[in-house]
Amino acid sequence: MIFGVPLVALASQLVLGLFNGAFYALLSLGLGVIFGLLRVVNFTHGAFYTVGAFTAFLLTNQAGLSFWASLLIAPLIVAALAAVLERSLLRKLYGLDALYGLLLTFGIALLIEGMLQMFFGVAGQPYQVPAVLSGTSNLGFMFLPHYRAFAIGISLLLCLLTWLIIEYTSLGAKLRAATENSSLLEVFGVNVPLLLTCTYAFGGALAGFAGVVAAPVFQVSPLMGSNLIIVVFAVVIIGGLGSITGAIVSGLMLGVLEALAKVYWPPSANLVPFLIMAVVLFLRPRGLFGKGE
């Protein structure tokens, strides 16, 4: 018993918190990378997550592919969609007030959501957990569902991989250089427009991946992304936009704090991310990990 809550309940809530936190981390990471380079707050991010989940649902239930194949293919499809959107629409707004980008991506998100609603209805669709991961293990103090552990593990692995790419590869170096001064980089002969498209597509792929991983646990519904994206915005503000560590750490932290709130005072669980955001804005307006602008 810890503060009147049985250890088993607390531990399983913490795992759930880490599980949610992993999604926050994946999504805010993508948002951060896109914002850093394109200076666009990507409202469509939640829709990418939803599209990822729906693509996996269709690939498995209609085309008969396995979960693992969907996990690979669905993010690529989302990336392609993102690339098309960037090339056809977003690109035309780069010279203008950056807020138009925000409004455009908001419109795209609504359009995608509306279309999914038209074809699939608002009700959630079930998606099976792959058989290999369907069991639970008894750790002595709690039961750990395998799928949750897998989801947390693979999300963190992907975050780590992204971080390594950005920090240690030449592609990552170009990306960071473009974030600092894209016109100078272009002078050096780097194809910056292509870099922008790839970045947007990559961010979309991360969100799509998160959507596939989420599909077996949450129901696949057109609104799953828009409910999540606002919390992710709070995560991004708390961590500081443009900070990769900030995105990952504050994502996980927020997931865990939300879980704790659920255990100790359930009605506050939904409010916790926003309350923390308000406090952070007051004390450190640039976010916990944000650098000066």
Next chain:
Amino acid sequence: MTAMLAKTSTCPLHRRMYAKLALMAAGLALLAAAPMFLYPVFLMKLLCFGLFAAALNLVLGYGGMVAFGHATFFGGAAYVTAHAIKEWGFGAGSGLMIGVAFALVAGFLMGIIAIRRQGFYFAMTTLALSQMAYFAFFQAPFTNAEDGIQRVPRPNFLGFVPLADNLALYYFVVAVFLIGMAVIWRVIHSPFGASMTAIRENETRTLSLGYRVNRYKLTVFVISAGLSGLAGSLKVLVFQIATLTDVAWQMSGEVILMTLLGGVGTFLGPVIGAALVLTIQNYMASTSVPVTIFIGAAFIICVMLFRKGIVGEIDAFMRREWAADSIRKKVELQ
């Protein structure tokens, strides 16, 4: 010759003023006669949302801040007014006032946090804070969660104006709408409004000139919140219901679309944008296509093709015409 030139060059200004006066008179006549041709409840809905969009425009167009959380003021004031009238027996006037008071306080609280950051951060912060308010309303016992506050009575205004009658209510709504618009007009055309424009155009420079920028921004945000609250409270009198839809983030998005479509930073644009969006929504409600598709598509078209909005584009066109006209006159004189 110079005297004549001076006289002719002021001419377009006069003409613009006459055009505006004529437009105003036509607008008032239209408002007075409209219920004879159109369903009064729809007209009242239109006026409520027109006022809401015009209030948002104070922040969006004149303050240059994309506020993504105005649903909190609109829907929150609606809840407060509905509760005050239904449970506490408030009258129409005092019900509106308590709704506005709520919106002013909420606007102050949200504003004081949100104005600490600019641009996107401001947008995301207002969105996140309004989502927090959404959950708070959802869980508060007096809002009845998904059911909302229903069957709110329409009390008499000042004890003798029978608002239960749709036509009487219509003229009451028109009066409140005009008062709200007059407040907006006054704010825009005051020294305060000019300072706001300066902040919008170049915040750093205005700051260096010694203006307390944050105080200005907070003030305009609070005024805008109060007027949004007025619109929300007014809507309760019309529909006799307050629900979660009005505090949800989709509402904040919709009102941005209305403003954008009509023309950001124009006086009448938001009202026209609201009329357009509501008319199309009304039409779409009879089809099976979800309304979000229309809203999303309208956003995309607006941002890609006409960022000035309908009134903004007309205004720009008229200005070009007037300028060309006065040049032609000058050439003729010479």
